[in-house]
Amino acid sequence: MTKPIRVLIADDHTIVRAGVRLLLEAEPDMEVIGEALTGDEAVAAAESLKPNVILMDISMPGLNGMEATGKIKTRFPEIQVLVLTMHRSDEYFFEVLKAGASGYVLKGAETNELIGAIRAVARGEVFLYPTMAKQLLQDYLSRVKGLESLALPALTPREKEILHLLADGYSNKEIAERLVVSPSTVHSHHSNLMKKLNLNSRHELIQFARQRGLLRDS
Amino acid sequence: MGGGLEARRVFAIWSNALFFDSLRLLLDRPGIELVGATSDHVVARENILGLQVDTVLVEENEAGDIPEGTLGLLEAGPACVRIIRLSLNDNELIVYHREKRLVGNTSDLLQLIIEE
Numbered sequence: 001m002t003k004p005i006r007v008l009i010a011d012d013h014t015i016v017r018a019g020v021r022l023l024l025e026a027e028p029d030m031e032v033i034g035e036a037l038t039g040d041e042a043v044a045a046a047e048s049l050k051p052n053v054i055l056m057d058i059s060m061p062g063l064n065g066m067e068a069t070g071k072i073k074t075r076f077p078e079i080q081v082l083v084l085t086m087h088r089s090d091e092y093f094f095e096v097l098k099a100g101a102s103g104y105v106l107k108g109a110e111t112n113e114l115i116g117a118i119r120a121v122a123r124g125e126v127f128l129y130p131t132m133a134k135q136l137l138q139d140y141l142s143r144v145k146g147l148e149s150l151a152l153p154a155l156t157p158r159e160k161e162i163l164h165l166l167a168d169g170y171s172n173k174e175i176a177e178r179l180v181v182s183p184s185t186v187h188s189h190h191s192n193l194m195k196k197l198n199l200n201s202r203h204e205l206i207q208f209a210r211q212r213g214l215l216r217d218s
Numbered sequence: 219m220g221g222g223l224e225a226r227r228v229f230a231i232w233s234n235a236l237f238f239d240s241l242r243l244l245l246d247r248p249g250i251e252l253v254g255a256t257s258d259h260v261v262a263r264e265n266i267l268g269l270q271v272d273t274v275l276v277e278e279n280e281a282g283d284i285p286e287g288t289l290g291l292l293e294a295g296p297a298c299v300r301i302i303r304l305s306l307n308d309n310e311l312i313v314y315h316r317e318k319r320l321v322g323n324t325s326d327l328l329q330l331i332i333e334e
Contacts, residue, residue: 013306018324019240026243086234086280086306107306108234108280 004031005122008051010042012060039063046072058085073100080121103127162189167209225251230275231262259288278305
């Protein structure tokens with residue numbers, strides 16, 4: 001039989017703490033080994049009790065949940081911190097992830113979602129509450145979009161198309177045939193590309209394209 | 219309603235599922251009977267009076283409010299019905315219209331429900 005997941009509950013809300021304890025104690029693979037009412041108590045209990053998972057509230061007196069998470073992960077990286085909070089804001093979400101939390105569950109979640117999240121982080125996985133995961137994805141996509149726009153400054157759609165084809169190894173003449181334009185037009189776009197990207201050779205152009213993932217699989 | 223040896227009849231109006239599940243387990247003890255629960259305030263308003271409850275537990279919504287319609291109905295109801303407002307934000311129990319109490323431990327809530 002596998003060992004139960006040792007859980008520490010850190011929350012200053014009396015009813016939440018007592019209720020969550022009862023919920024977790026109903027699970028055969030979980031054991032609540034302690035409670036903390038403040039972030040400072042959570043750090044101390046992490047050291048003395050060595051839980052597998054800490055359920056961490058954010059808003060607590062003294063050291064808050066984010067600060068406590070940072071301290072715990074620095075000193076005991078093997079302990080997984082699952083944030084259980086009512087805060088939906090991006091600010092808290094990203095801050096606790098930066099502090100090292102393995103997951104983020106809202107107090108509005110269903111009980112089985114919390115139980116599943118504890119099991120997931122205990123296995124070393126990351127658990128993000130679905131609506132928060134969507135926020136993370138949107139943030140990631142906006143960052144990627146920002147990087148793309150930095151990497152390819154002010155290139156026209158035609159220039160981008162020609163960059164792809166040059167990177168794929170096509171000659172100016174072949175590109176002209178594919179795009180049904182004159183070779184001099186392709187030459188002109190090619191020159192503009194070099195100038196805009198501050199590159200000096202076809203070799204540099206291909207390297208540039210490779211670094212930014214513009215080369216197509218052959 | 220609410221005789222000395224009879225279980226106190228409790229109705230819960232909740233906003234957060236996890237909070238309600240926790241409450242449900244906390245209330246599962248002799249002397250307390252959870253006769254109904256919902257997150258829908260309209261359903262709550264339709265059911266509470268007919269269920270002859272002794273205590274209504276109301277959890278604040280995310281904005282820290284309770285819809286006026288629900289509060290008005292509860293306050294206009296029988297004086298013997300105790301209304302206890304709970305919040306995930308604050309570690310407090312607010313009992314209309316009598317007092318505001320800080321929750322020291324879970325027994326404070328249970329005591330409030332059971333006491334005459």
